[in-house]
Amino acid sequence: MNYFQMPELLNEPLPLFTTDVLKCRNFLLLNDNFNWPYGIYRVVGSEALSVLSEVVLEKGINHRIGPNLHLFHVRNDWLPTTGFSLPSQYQEGVLLSSDVATVVDEWTYAIMDAEDYVKYLIDNFPSVCIRDDKGILVGWFLQHTFGTLGILHVKDAHRHRGLAKYMVRKLSEKILENNQYAYVNIPETNDVSRKLHERCGFRITGATSKIIYILGRDSGKYNFPTDKQNIMK
Template identity: 25%
Template structure:
């Protein structure tokens, strides 16, 4: 195995770009790292430069990595090599709680087997659709009047607690630190009320996926989510980011929303999140 340096990460980004959308999670992490976004990850490959497996994992030398949930992401072109890295080469730390997020669900049987061999329990954390927008010409943006457009802006640090307390996985200090980082360093979009306070918002996660879309209950049914998603997507395309999101399988409202705006899905790919040592 090899840990990639900054120059090699630039090359890896170009390689992964050719494998979008299936490589989106790892591509998104590396895209952010290459643009000096804060990260607690290191990136390893099975070989260089013709790698078949690339893994993002917590960097043991990064002190901030201890402050966040341990998460691993990978993109693989060769199941046997991936299995060997996970089982024999200790590509991940099997001794503590962690998540593997955004991997192709077709690898689930192999992941479960390796986990069993390591005597580590595992379970499905989430199954998700990956929806993406290849380019801005696919975007079916809704019309918005000038008054509403005047209330579209970005989140700032005074909004951290609001987002944290309404996020389904939030409400704690660890999630608060995460959201603070996302608002500080990644694009976001919100719609405000007459007093300038956000009533609907969307963020970008550290893997450059759009997420945490939320509208306060009393403001729902006004089309705010469509305005936010289309505004954010257009901005991300302009700035060169990948434009994609993950939608949980049972969240049909969000699935239909993104599809109605022109996002598409690769039918051969379904993403999974697994947790270990829970």
Template identity: 25%
Template sequence: MNMIVYGAVMNINRGNPFHKEVVLDSWPDFKAVITRRQKEVETDNLDHYTNAYAVFYKDVKAYQQLLEEHDVINWDQVFQIQGLQSDLYDVSKAVANTKQLHVKLTSFRAVHFASVPTLPDISSLLGSPPRLTYLSVTDADLLNRTWSRGGNELCLRYIANLISSFPSVCVRDDRGSPVSWSITDQFATMCHGYTLPEHRRKGYSRLVALTLARKLQSRGFPSQGNVLDDNTASISLLKSVHAEFLPCRFHRLIFTPTLYSSSLIAKRNAGIHFVFPEHSSAP
């Protein structure tokens, strides 16, 4: 089972804050597994951030059969599928074409951090400043504005839910504002590692990444992530902390039914307003 599905299953067993469930082709000798949102949970049909599936299969035909089965995937909404297998896009797109959905693929280098005993020491980075702490949902707007996948109200809600549900790490300035951070997503993947431009070259990104990796491992989670091939700064950072670049790649597929035009999504997105709780519950 790959790390993405493993992370999702671990979150299911740790309170299941994103209301996930597991679908298998057979049991106990399964050949394909999909994690998805529980069907009875209310969902927003345009929210591909939350409407997310993680997949793993030993037999691509078994995975295709799951896709084609009635009610395994909600093909009437915008959603994403994440996985590590090289033929994930081809088989998923073939089924999506029969259901008139557009598929957008983004592929990343998959990364795994070493175990805690072999992680680089961070004691020299723990001065004053920086003030190392965790994020609050009141910081969600800043993260939304700085994330390459963000800048919209659906992502704002998603980030607030991640902060409320899963471990995060940030460095705050003397006014209490975050200047460097990383969060954990619904698949226990480290994501949105970012440092404000005026605070770079101070070691904050290294401190945040290693601290979050240690925090996840201390709770029994994998410390995993992904990075775009052209993100040279992050790749250099990961190499400097001896992260392992896996031979497989991380793939994110976003599916959009043809009935949802981009203009409709943009209009719907602009009209959403949310109220968030005042404090994070995930130190």
């Protein structure tokens, strides 16, 4: 079974399952009703990746293939019960619309119209953030429209104080309290993020996927992130 999810930016994901890769290729290649809007396309299955890569090349669509992603998830009974205190100089909160620019500026995988996307997440999905004693935003963690947790970031001057671990636990608790699955996609080269989430109780599911960044036919100005850059910081 091969699986496509496209696109994930500003629109609800369009899932496409196929057991016949050739027919799927012809559908994507010959279907003029789909105009390949820019966004993040998630692909599960090596044959699916090959098909999508071939189609976008043949159609002359500007794109880049991202890293392999491993899916991790956590349950309530896997969450550690100790070691998650917040230092006294910090306060936990939720993200506000006024925080959008700060979040986008630090997001490695931000693409065009990322401000609209992040604002939509803040307005409609759970989030956790940390501010210092002056009220300045120093860390955040969000839930994507397609369900995974992501865009985790702690500013450099505030790292190694347990803030990322604290936010991972808190947002996971929120998601689980809403009777949703708490899961995250982690690039296979990002050992820092993997170890962080494992310390917070996350376990690998065995599912692997890739993401393809698509900007459409006429766009060529965006500098795609390299595979060595971490999606989780």
